[in-house]
Amino acid sequence: MKEFLLTIDRRIIFIFVALGVIIPSLATVRLPIPITEDVKAIYDTIEEVSAKNGTILISFDYGPGSMPEVQPMALAVLRHCFRKNVKVIGMSHWPTAVGLAQEAFDIASKEFGAQYGEDYTYLGYKPGGGSLVINMGRNFHDAFQKDLQGSNTTELPITKNINGLANFDYVICLAAGNTPDGIWIPFGQERYKFKFGLGCTAVMAPDQYPYLQSGQMNGMMGGLAGAAEYETLIETSGKAIAGMGAQSFVHLIIIAFIILGNVMYFLYGRQKGGAQ
Amino acid sequence: MRYFLCCIILVLCAAQLYAQQPTGVKAEDTPNDSGGSITVVWNRAELPDGTMYKIAVSESETGPFHPAASIDPSGNLQSSDPGTFGHGTETSQMHFAKIAEYDDPVDPSKKIAIENGKTYYVQVIAQLPYDEVFPSAIASTEAYENFFNTLKTNNFVLGTIFSLIILGGIFLAQKRELFIRRIAGLEALDEALGRATEMGKPVLFIHGLHPMGSVSTIAAINVLARVAQRTAEFNTELRVANQDPVVMAVSQEVVKESYLNAGRPDAYSENSVFMVATEQFSYAAALDGMMVRDRPATNIMMGYFYAESLLLAETGASTGAIQIAGTDSYTQLPFFITTCDYTLMGEELYAASAYLSREPKLLGSLKGQDIGKAVLLIVMILGTILTTILGNQTLTHIFTAY
Amino acid sequence: MLFLRRTLPLIIAFVVGMIGILVFYIPHSGAQSLEQELATWDRIVAAFALVLGIYSLMRLHWSRVRRQQAAWGYSFLVFVGFVITTLFAIYNDGIGPFEPQVLNSGPFDWMYKYVQVPADATMFSILAFFIASAAYRTFRARTPEAAILLISAIIVMIGRVPIGASIYQGLPEIAQWMMDVPNLAAKRGILLGVSLGIVATSLRIIFGVERSYLGGGEE
Numbered sequence: 077m078k079e080f081l082l083t084i085d086r087r088i089i090f091i092f093v094a095l096g097v098i099i100p101s102l103a104t105v106r107l108p109i110p111i112t113e114d115v116k117a118i119y120d121t122i123e124e125v126s127a128k129n130g131t132i133l134i135s136f137d138y139g140p141g142s143m144p145e146v147q148p149m150a151l152a153v154l155r156h157c158f159r160k161n162v163k164v165i166g167m168s169h170w171p172t173a174v175g176l177a178q179e180a181f182d183i184a185s186k187e188f189g190a191q192y193g194e195d196y197t198y199l200g201y202k203p204g205g206g207s208l209v210i211n212m213g214r215n216f217h218d219a220f221q222k223d224l225q226g227s228n229t230t231e232l233p234i235t236k237n238i239n240g241l242a243n244f245d246y247v248i249c250l251a252a253g254n255t256p257d258g259i260w261i262p263f264g265q266e267r268y269k270f271k272f273g274l275g276c277t278a279v280m281a282p283d284q285y286p287y288l289q290s291g292q293m294n295g296m297m298g299g300l301a302g303a304a305e306y307e308t309l310i311e312t313s314g315k316a317i318a319g320m321g322a323q324s325f326v327h328l329i330i331i332a333f334i335i336l337g338n339v340m341y342f343l344y345g346r347q348k349g350g351a352q
Numbered sequence: 353m354r355y356f357l358c359c360i361i362l363v364l365c366a367a368q369l370y371a372q373q374p375t376g377v378k379a380e381d382t383p384n385d386s387g388g389s390i391t392v393v394w395n396r397a398e399l400p401d402g403t404m405y406k407i408a409v410s411e412s413e414t415g416p417f418h419p420a421a422s423i424d425p426s427g428n429l430q431s432s433d434p435g436t437f438g439h440g441t442e443t444s445q446m447h448f449a450k451i452a453e454y455d456d457p458v459d460p461s462k463k464i465a466i467e468n469g470k471t472y473y474v475q476v477i478a479q480l481p482y483d484e485v486f487p488s489a490i491a492s493t494e495a496y497e498n499f500f501n502t503l504k505t506n507n508f509v510l511g512t513i514f515s516l517i518i519l520g521g522i523f524l525a526q527k528r529e530l531f532i533r534r535i536a537g538l539e540a541l542d543e544a545l546g547r548a549t550e551m552g553k554p555v556l557f558i559h560g561l562h563p564m565g566s567v568s569t570i571a572a573i574n575v576l577a578r579v580a581q582r583t584a585e586f587n588t589e590l591r592v593a594n595q596d597p598v599v600m601a602v603s604q605e606v607v608k609e610s611y612l613n614a615g616r617p618d619a620y621s622e623n624s625v626f627m628v629a630t631e632q633f634s635y636a637a638a639l640d641g642m643m644v645r646d647r648p649a650t651n652i653m654m655g656y657f658y659a660e661s662l663l664l665a666e667t668g669a670s671t672g673a674i675q676i677a678g679t680d681s682y683t684q685l686p687f688f689i690t691t692c693d694y695t696l697m698g699e700e701l702y703a704a705s706a707y708l709s710r711e712p713k714l715l716g717s718l719k720g721q722d723i724g725k726a727v728l729l730i731v732m733i734l735g736t737i738l739t740t741i742l743g744n745q746t747l748t749h750i751f752t753a754y
Numbered sequence: 755m756l757f758l759r760r761t762l763p764l765i766i767a768f769v770v771g772m773i774g775i776l777v778f779y780i781p782h783s784g785a786q787s788l789e790q791e792l793a794t795w796d797r798i799v800a801a802f803a804l805v806l807g808i809y810s811l812m813r814l815h816w817s818r819v820r821r822q823q824a825a826w827g828y829s830f831l832v833f834v835g836f837v838i839t840t841l842f843a844i845y846n847d848g849i850g851p852f853e854p855q856v857l858n859s860g861p862f863d864w865m866y867k868y869v870q871v872p873a874d875a876t877m878f879s880i881l882a883f884f885i886a887s888a889a890y891r892t893f894r895a896r897t898p899e900a901a902i903l904l905i906s907a908i909i910v911m912i913g914r915v916p917i918g919a920s921i922y923q924g925l926p927e928i929a930q931w932m933m934d935v936p937n938l939a940a941k942r943g944i945l946l947g948v949s950l951g952i953v954a955t956s957l958r959i960i961f962g963v964e965r966s967y968l969g970g971g972e973e
Contacts, residue, residue: 086887093886107916110926140866140874141633141659172631172874175866178857203804204797205563211793214786226854253632253658254562266753278914279659283683285938286945290753301914324917326882331908333890338904341894386783497782504779511775511953518954522963563800567952570959597807598800623817627810633877645825659881666884680948682941687885690892698944702951705964713963717954724950 081340089333096326105321114288115305117295118273119156121246126160130245131234133165135255136180139172142252142277147176148303148316149275150250154184156310158195163234165244166198167220169208169255174201178224192225193232200224205255206263213241213268241268250275256284261292275302372397374405374476374488382450383436387468387497389452391436394476394488396445399425402481405447409454409466410473413490417475418464420454423447435503435754439745466495503754510751517727518720525716532715537676537694538707541652544674544693545582548649554589555579556648558639558664560655560679561632564598567702568680572654573599573606574705575678579652580607584614591648592625595635600627636660640667653677653692654701657684665691678704764962771960812836839865906932 125132134153138146157164166177181198190196199220202208211219216238217230229235241247247270249256256274265272271294274284278299287293297306300323303316374394382389392407403425408417430437431444451474453463466472472495476488548555557576562569576592583590592607594600604625611620629635640663643651651668653661653675661677661684668675669691677688678696688695696704699721706714735747770792777789815829823829839862844851847860857863895901912918913929958964 084890086891089887089890090883093883097882107920109916110919112926112930139631139633140871141631141878143871143875144878172870175857175863175871182858202797203800204793205800206565207793207796207800211790211797214790224854224857254566254656258562258566277659279683282933282937283681283941285933286942289934289938289942299914301916304916320916324915326886327911327915328917330886330889331911333886334893334904334908337890337893338895341896384781386781386786499780499782501779501781508779514950514953515957518957519961522958522961567955570955570964574964594807594810597803597805597810600810601803601806623814626814627807629811630804630807631874633874637873637877641825641828659878662881662884662888663877666888680951682944687888690888699947699951702948702955714958717958717963721947721950721954724953725947728946728950 078340078344081336082344084333084336092329092333093326096329097322100321100325101318103321104318105325106317107320107324109301109304109308109317109320111305111309112302114296114298115302116309118153118248118275118297119295119306119309121271121273121294122153122156122160122162125245126157126162128245129161129163131163131165131238131243132157132246132248133167133241133244134177135167135169135247135249135251135260136173136177137169137249137255138176138252138277139170140176143176144315144319145277145300145303146250146252146275147180148300148314148319149297149306150177150180151184151314152303152306152310152312152316153248153250153275154180154196155187155312156306158184158188158190159310161195163194164196165235165238166196168199168201169205169259170253171201174224193227193234195234197223197225197227197232197234199229205259209241209259209263210267213264216240216243241270244270246271246273248273248275251280252277256280256293257287261287265292275306278302372399372478372480372484372486374478374486376446377474377476377488377491379472379474379491379493381493381495381498384498384501384503387495388466389450390466390472390474390493390495391448391450392474392476392491393430393446393448396425396429396447397478399478400480404479405449406477406479406485407449407451408475408477409451410475411470413473413492415473416457417473418454418457419460420451420474421449423449434749434752439749468495468497470494506750507753514724514727517723518717521718521720521723522713522716525712525719530712530715530719532703532707532718535696535700535703535707537678537696537700538704540674540676540694541579541708542582544650544652544676545579545586545588547674548583549586549588551649553647553649554591555583555650555652556639556642556646556673557590557592558651558653558655559592559594559596559599559603560653560657560681561595561635561660562656563596564602566656568654568656569596569599571701571704572678573602575652575654575701575708576603577606577610578705578708580610581614584611584616584619587616587619590624591642593628593635593639593642594626595628595630595632597627597630600625632658632660633663636663639664643667643671643673647671648673651675653679653688654696655679656681657688662687662691668692760965764965768960768962771956775960906936 136150154164166181168174168177177198181196185196200223202220208219220229222228223232241264247260247264249260251274256276260272272292273295274293275297276284281296281298284293284296288296297303300316300319304320307314307317376395377392379390379392382391405423405425406419407421407423409420410417428447428449429444430446430448433448437443451466453465456462456464471492473490473492475490478486545555557579559572560568580590590607592603594603604622607625608620611617628638644667651673653664657679658681665675665677665688675692676694677692678701679685679688680698680701682698685695685697703718706718731747738744738747773788773792777785811832815832818826818829842862842865843855845861846853847856849856893904895904909925910929910932912921913925918925918929955964
C-alpha cells in the first residue's frame, strides 16, 4: 500500500481527473462567480465605447485546441458589443481561428440582429504578425483591402472611415499564443497608443501582469474563469459558467494528489531519497 | 451719477466678456509626427456648466473659420499628455487640442485634412449655454514633418547607453579572459549526444513555436549548430522538427554547414530537418507519435513553447529519453523542470551560443548584459527610495514610456 | 560564394537591423514609408515560406511511404488529408475557388468543425491529465522555497476558481494579490533580464558578432 501511494500509476490519476470533469458537467454544478477588476475593466471600456457609438477591433488569435477556453470569451464580448450597438471589426493572426471567429459572429449577430457591413465585419486571416500590425497602423485599407466576404474595406460602412489602428476605440486580442505581448503590444499599442484589452488562456495569464500594471493593457480575461466572469457581467449563462464546476473539481483533485504526494514523501519518501 | 453707473456696468460687462474669452491662445506644429496636424494651446478658465470650447480653422486670417473640434473644458489638459507637455505644475492650467482636419464648408459631412507647409489660422471659441460665444484672438501656424520623435528621447538615450555597455563588454572581452558560470544543461549536452551514439538511436531536436524573428528561435538555432556539429562527429542520426517554414529553411542551412565543418557532408540528409505541422497541437501530436514510435535517445527542446511543452516533455519522459529543454517562456519552465533532465532558463538559452563556443566576443556580450543588469538594479533601488521616501518622481519619469 | 553565403547576409542583417531601430525614432513620412515597405516584404516572404514548408512536409512523408518505413500509414494519411482539404477548399461548397471561402456550410467547413476542432481540442485536453500526473510526481516540498511555492500554488489554484470563494470568501482576493504583487514582481525581474538578453542578442546579430545562425559557427 505504501509503495502504491508513493508511486501511483499515472493512469489512476487520469481516471480521477476524468471523473472530476464528467460528474460536475453532467450534474451541472453552479457556483457563485466573483468578478475581478481586470475583467470588469474590459466590460467598462466597452460600455464607454458604446456611449460614443464607437468601433472596436477584435483579433481572434487562437485555434481549435484552445477553443474551449477562448471561444466563450469571444461570444461574451460580441454579445455585449451587439447588445450595446458597439461596431466590431474582427481579424486573425492565426489561420485556424477563421472558422471559430466566423461562427462566433454568426451566433452573436443573429441573437441581436446585428447587420453585416454596418455593425460588424470579419476580415479573416493574414500572415505577417508584427509586420501586418505595422501595416495596419498607418494604412488599414492597404493591409486589408477586402474582408472575408470579398467586400472592399474602403466601401464598407463600418471600415471606410478607419484609416489606421489609432481610429479604433478599443482593441481586444483573444489569444492562445504570442500575439498580445509579441505582436499587439510592441508593434501596435506601443506605437499607435490605442486602448488594449486581452482575453487569453489561463496558462498565459500570469505572463501578462507586467503589461497590465504598465497600462499597456487595460484589462484581461484569463482562461475559462475569466470568460465565466464576463458571462456573469453581461448576465448571459454560457459554456464558461457551465464549465466552472468541472474546473473547480479538477483543481481540487490535483491539489488532493499534490497533498497526498507530499504526505507520502514526508512519511516514507525522504528515507528513500525522494519519491519520483 | 447715471453716467457713472453706465460706465461701471460697461466695465463689468467688458471684464465678464474678457473672463469668458479664451486667453493665451497659441498654435504650433504638432511635434513628433509626420505632419498633417497642428496643436492649439490656451489657458484654463472657470466657466459656467455646459460651456464648450469650439476650435475653428481658416486658411485666411480674415476667415471664414470652419469648425474643427469641440472640447469639453473639463478635459484636454496638458497634464494628460506629459510626454508632449512635460510634468510641470503649469500643465494643469493649460488646455490643448490636436487638429488634423476641419469641416468642409461645401459639405460639412466631409473633412478637409491639414496640409504640410500651409499657414492655418486658428481661433478658440468659448460657447456658453444659450449660445453666447466668446472668440479668442487668432493664432497661426504651419504643420510640418518631424525628423525625431522627442517622446522617445529617454528610450533612445537609455537604449544607446545599454547598447554601448554591451558593445563595451564585447570589446573588453577581446583583451582579457572572462569567467562564465557553469550551465548544467549545456554541460550535459555532450553526454546526452554520447548516450544516443552508444544506443544507436536518433537525437530529436524540437524547435519552439516562435518564428525566425524571435530571439529565442535564434538562440535555438545557435544551439542546433553546435548539436549538429557534434552529431556529425559522433555519426549519430539527428532529426530536427520544425513548426515554421522559415525556421526550417534556416535550420537546414545551419545543419548542412555544421556537417560540412565537421568533415561529414555525406552524412547530411535533407530529410533530417523537416516540417512537422504549422498548427500547435498537430505539431505536438505528430512529435509525440515520433517519440513513442522511434524512441529517440535524446530529446532537445529549444525555443519558445506554449501549452505543448508538457505534452512533449511528458511523452518524452515516458519513453525514457534524456531530455534537455531551453526556453524563455516562464510559464512553461515549471513543466520542463519537472519532466526534463536539464532545463536552460530564460537568459541561459540566450547565453548558450557563447557558452558552447567560448568565443570571447560572445562571452563579452554576456558580461555587458550583467553590467546592464547591475545598472538597472541601482536605478530601481534609487527610484524606489526617491519615490517612496522623498516623493520625487524624476527617475520614474525618465524611465516612463511615452 | 563566401560573399553570398557570409558577407551579404551579414550586410543585410546590419542594414535592415539599423533601419528597424532608427525608424522607431523617426516620425518623418519617408522613414515610415520605408518601414511599411519592409513590413510588406516581410509578409510576402512569410507567405512564400509556407510553400517551402508544404514542399518539405510532402517530401518527407513521400519518402516514408515509398520506403514503407515503420508507421508509413500515418504518412499516407498526410497525403489523404492534404488532398481532401485542398479539393474541398477548391470546391468551396459549389461556388468554386475564385469566390470568398464559404465558412458556415459545405464539406470544407465540415472537415474543420468535425475533424480539426475535436482533434485539436482533444490534444489540448490531454494537458489537464498530464499536469495532474506531473504535479503529483514532482511537486514536493523538498526545500523551504519549494514549500512556499507549493502553498502559493494551492492558494492560487483554489482562489482562481469559484469553489475558492465558497470555501472561504477571502481566497479569491488573496489569489489576486499573489498574482498582482509577488507574481508581477518576479515576472518583471525576469522580463528585465530577458529584455537585456534580447538587446544583447540583437546587437550581436546586427554587428555580425553572432554568426552561428548562418550555419557552421565562427570560422
